[in-house]
Amino acid sequence: xxxxxxxxxxxxxxxxxxxxxxxxxxxxxxxxxxxxxxxxxxxxxxxxxxxxxxxxxxxxxxxxxxxxxxxxxxxxxxxxxxxxxxxxxxxxxxxxxxxxxxxxxxxxxxxxxxxxxxxxxxxxxxxxxxxxxxxxxxxxxxxxxxxxxxxxxxxxxxxxxxxxxxxxxxxxxxxxxxxxxxxxxxxxxxxxxxxxxxxxxxxxxxxxxxxxxxxxxxxxxxxxxxxxxxxxxxxxxxxxxxxxxxxxxxxxxxxxxxxxxxxxxxxxxxxxxxxxxxxxxxxxxxxxxxxxxxxxxxxxxxxxxxxxxxxxxxxxxxxxxxxxxxxxxxxxxxxxxxxxxxxxxxxxxxxxxxxxxxxxxxxxxxxxxxxxxxxxxxxxxxxxxxxxxxxxxxxxxxxxxxxxxxxxxxxxxxxxxxxxxxxxxxxxxxxxxxxxxxxxxxxxxxxxxxxxxxxxxxxxxxxxxxxxxxxxxxxx
Numbered sequence: 001x002x003x004x005x006x007x008x009x010x011x012x013x014x015x016x017x018x019x020x021x022x023x024x025x026x027x028x029x030x031x032x033x034x035x036x037x038x039x040x041x042x043x044x045x046x047x048x049x050x051x052x053x054x055x056x057x058x059x060x061x062x063x064x065x066x067x068x069x070x071x072x073x074x075x076x077x078x079x080x081x082x083x084x085x086x087x088x089x090x091x092x093x094x095x096x097x098x099x100x101x102x103x104x105x106x107x108x109x110x111x112x113x114x115x116x117x118x119x120x121x122x123x124x125x126x127x128x129x130x131x132x133x134x135x136x137x138x139x140x141x142x143x144x145x146x147x148x149x150x151x152x153x154x155x156x157x158x159x160x161x162x163x164x165x166x167x168x169x170x171x172x173x174x175x176x177x178x179x180x181x182x183x184x185x186x187x188x189x190x191x192x193x194x195x196x197x198x199x200x201x202x203x204x205x206x207x208x209x210x211x212x213x214x215x216x217x218x219x220x221x222x223x224x225x226x227x228x229x230x231x232x233x234x235x236x237x238x239x240x241x242x243x244x245x246x247x248x249x250x251x252x253x254x255x256x257x258x259x260x261x262x263x264x265x266x267x268x269x270x271x272x273x274x275x276x277x278x279x280x281x282x283x284x285x286x287x288x289x290x291x292x293x294x295x296x297x298x299x300x301x302x303x304x305x306x307x308x309x310x311x312x313x314x315x316x317x318x319x320x321x322x323x324x325x326x327x328x329x330x331x332x333x334x335x336x337x338x339x340x341x342x343x344x345x346x347x348x349x350x351x352x353x354x355x356x357x358x359x360x361x362x363x364x365x366x367x368x369x370x371x372x373x374x375x376x377x378x379x380x381x382x383x384x385x386x387x388x389x390x391x392x393x394x395x396x397x398x399x400x401x402x403x404x405x406x407x408x409x410x411x412x413x414x415x416x417x418x419x420x421x422x423x424x425x426x427x428x429x430x431x432x433x434x435x436x437x438x439x440x441x442x443x444x445x446x447x448x449x450x451x452x453x454x455x456x457x458x459x460x461x462x463x464x465x466x467x468x469x470x471x472x473x474x475x476x
Contacts, residue, residue: 220460
């Protein structure tokens, strides 16, 4: 008996310790609309007892009201008879009582259905199948004999909430063995919920997994051409878009066959579809497809392939940027304004094969070009001067951290290792999938994503003629 008492006290102490440890985080989460997954499922009879008590109390009140109503008898002196309408009152009473009971049962049924959550059930099943709980063996007395039973003393803490677009799952990191498990459950959660993982975020207290209710759709480039407006929104996929004035400067990394060339050609078409039309400068040191834009009317002297030409174009863009500051941002009336307030076209430098350029020129030219790029990155946003850098392989030596950190748009196309992703996104806390789709990869946009998410570039038909489309968009 004393042993059983000791075991019970120990179990209560463990439970209280656990609850006190997590009560702060739990209360905060519940205030934000988070619900905790219960495992094992605790069947609550409170709602049923409330229903029974309500029906009994309501019936008693109605009976007392019926007893307080005097008999309804009408005397008819002409025929010396009286007629009783008490039977009618009894019928009305029974109808009222039936409606009362029906209303409470309907309320009970709704609450029971509301308490059942497919998400909670699926997460509880995942806890069970992966055995994300700790058991202990205790002795209990059964029919005068001491028998051993397994009881659950600790369970991984999982919370969830949802909105119109996403389901959010948070797994607490309390310093127990589940702390490591919390950051490794991405694929299991995808399978349990049947939803696509959008991103991943890890903090000291929890790991968060947002899931998309609707899978991101790959858009067709042809569908977004000609939809120009005063907005500078650039659409990447069904769920992903950004505004240029909020997200200046881009870094796109992708090897051969990753879809990088088609992606940047698609972005060029999007830039030229803006109102006012973007002013583009093209740098292609490898003299590949982008260099052919020099033969399109309107791109004269705006396409560079040789080192001296590249530095010249960068220098011209710097001068244009400084002239904008002198003309439009030279007095207090320009406070808080950007190039859009003056209806100025955005100026975008597209620098392809940046790594190849840095390795193919002497150090003096490389340093000069890098200094120009740094000035654009640091000063260009307000004046509407931006740069888009493309590389085949990520390299911190070619693109310094002080430049890379200012890139609001970052994309890595094709399959990469963790080192490559870390160079692009400056994080290793992501479970990256193996990219097999051409044009597939990971993207991170400032103000939109807190971590990289998988995406697919706009789909381009085989017979889509970039040159013809660009020529049409370049016409006055």
